[in-house]
Amino acid sequence: MADTRRQHLKLASRAVHAGERPGPRDFVPVVTPIYPGSTFIYEDLDQMDAALGGAEGVFVYTRYGNPTTQALETAVASLEEQEAALALGSGMAALNVTILASVEAGDRVVASRDLYGQTITLLNAIYSSLGVETTFVDALDLDQVEHALARGRVRLVLCETISNPLLRVTDIPALAELAHRYGARLAVDNTFATPYLLRPGTLGADYVIHSATKYLGGHGDVTGGVVATTADRRWELNEINKAIGSILGPFESWLILRGIKTxxxxxxxxxxxxxxxxxxxxxxxxxxxxxxxxxxxxxxxxxxxxxxxxxxxxxxxxxxxxxxxxxxxxxxxxxxxxxxxxxxxxxxxxxxxxxxxxxxxxxxxxxxxxxxxxxxxxxxxxxxxxxxxxxxxxxxxxxxx
Ligand SMILES: Cc1ncc(COP(=O)(O)O)c(C=O)c1O
Incomplete structure (x- = not known):
């Protein structure tokens, strides 16, 4: 079927525009389509202005938000029983943006000594050079955790639900209570447990992090990360990530969304x-x-x-x-x-x-x-x-x- 709206254009113009932007349709695909567009346009400039101003549910530029990625975020927030989620380019990107949102120079982090190796490197090699000191503790030893918290200025406690490789399970409700008592937020990497086993946000965690590369994707064909949290904190994380740019591409979002179904x-x-x-x-x-x-x-x-x-x-x-x-x-x-x-x-x-x-x-x-x-x-x-x-x-x- 020819694109009658554009048939009057020269071949080079038709090559660029023919078939594109067909306008509103009265059928709905069963699965969320992949929206590869880096940008979105509006017939009405006022709508575009509102979209650029951050209006809910509209998109202007994929680094700020993308419909396919938003579908994935909605799914993860739902599974983790959180208000919102932010998808990122990898599990490490999810960890990084969570830490960035929680600390500034002079603050401290209390982290489980059993964390994934690169998470330890991120804290030890990168954040320490930015003036953020981390105390590593046995997260199963609550006295040790409290001792580290009592040193003051701890903004973030970071642990994994099930540790690698010895598979030690963190008492998340107890850790959340301790962290909050000392004015710190609790971030839980729930990659190993998945929301099928446990939803840390319902047990007091402020951030639930996933390397979606693992069980959420599930097929060894995609790299991604997600943080599930409150709507306000998600907004905060996204503002940071708009500047950092560790986004998850729409193709990857779609693969993870498909993986989650099973x-x-x-x-x-x-x-x-x-x-x-x-x-x-x-x-x-x-x-x-x-x-x-x-x-x-x-x-x-x-x-x-x-x-x-x-x-x-x-x-x-x-x-x-x-x-x-x-x-x-x-x-x-x-x-x-x-x-x-x-x-x-x-x-x-x-x-x-x-x-x-x-x-x-x-x-x-x-x-x-x-x-x-x-x-x-x-x-x-x-x-x-x-x-x-x-x-x-x-x-x-x-x-x-
Ligand atoms: C528990 C845990 N968290 C985070 C990560 C990092 O995830 P990614 O490789 O998607 O950056 C990994 C990777 O193995 C992991 O095992």
Whole structure:
């Protein structure tokens, strides 16, 4: 069908404009379309003026807001039971904008010593040079947290729901109460638990952060981050991000939005598979110790039972290979045929990571030992495959160590 409105134009002009901006339509696509436009136009200049002034629900420039990205933000806010959410270019961007919104030079942060390595680097290498000092604590030891808070001028407490790689579960209500008592905000990285297990904002957290690269996306094909919070704080974060520009592109927003549709199905299956894998590993002679909050021997079993829905403890499992050395772990990793060695987690595929080589590479063996990460520790992100196949792969690879 020719574009009759533009047929009078010369070919070069038709190449640019023909078919575009068809005007209002009386059908609604079932899924949110991808709006790749970097800018949006209005028939009425007063409307455009209002949009540039920040009017609700209208768009002028994608760095300020985009309809596809807004659909993702609405979905995450809904799942996390928060008023609003802001999507960003990565989980690290989400963490960075949250910290920036909370502190200025001379302020202090209290952070869990178990945080994701790059989050520690962000605080230690970047924020410290900007005059923001961080005290790292064992977030499960509330006396230690309070001691750090009592030093004064702490604006932000930062933790993860389930820590990496030992899967320690934070008592979020207790931490929120402590942080607020000392006038600090609590930011919780909920990447490992996802809103399917826990919604930290309903337990007192002021910011809920996700690396959407992980379970929200779920398929290993997109990088993104989200912060869910109140409408006022979301506005504050967006004002900062309008200047920083760590936005999530509309294509990525759309992929994550699609991933979220199956999050409950994937999480249910992944948690069930993880529980089976953890119990199987616990019986294996080549395995010295299993870290899984669903096992009674895990230090966080009680907290996990209180905070998570019945019978679900997340889909991450870690274990120590007996007499674990780098060589033995490498033999195990090389032996895997189905499970993918990958520096990520939360995907539909089962993935394995060696913390000594990857996430905790930057620490000395002594530093790793101090936080309980030995040379034989392996972390598995359990996927949605048939659990029999996952276990069979582990079995044949463990036979080779
Ligand atoms: C718990 C946690 N938070 C944040 C991040 C950073 O996310 P991204 O890689 O999307 O920047 C990661 C990445 O592995 C993570 O594991």
């Amino acid at each position: 999050l409950p199905l994937r999480m249910q299956r992944q948690c069930e598979n993880a529980a089976r894998v953890a119990r199987w590993l616990a019986e294996h002679p080549a395995v010295e110790r299993v870290y899984y909050p669903g096992l009674e021997i895990h230090e966080s079993h009680r907290t996990a039972r209180e905070l998570f829905p019945n019978g679900l403890y997340g889909a991450m499992v870690a274990f120590d290979i007996r007499d674990g050395t780098r060589e033995r772990v490498f033999r195990f990793l090389r032996g895997l045929r189905l499970i993918v060695p990958a520096t990520t987690l939360g995907d539909v595929y089962t993935e394995v990571l060696y913390p000594v080589m990857a996430s905790h590479r930057g620490l000395s063996p002594e530093q790793r030992q101090a936080i309980g990460i030995g040379e034989g520790l392996v972390r598995i992100s359990v996927g949605i495959e048939d659990p029999d196949d996952i276990i069979a792969d582990l079995e044949q690879a463990l036979a080779q160590v």
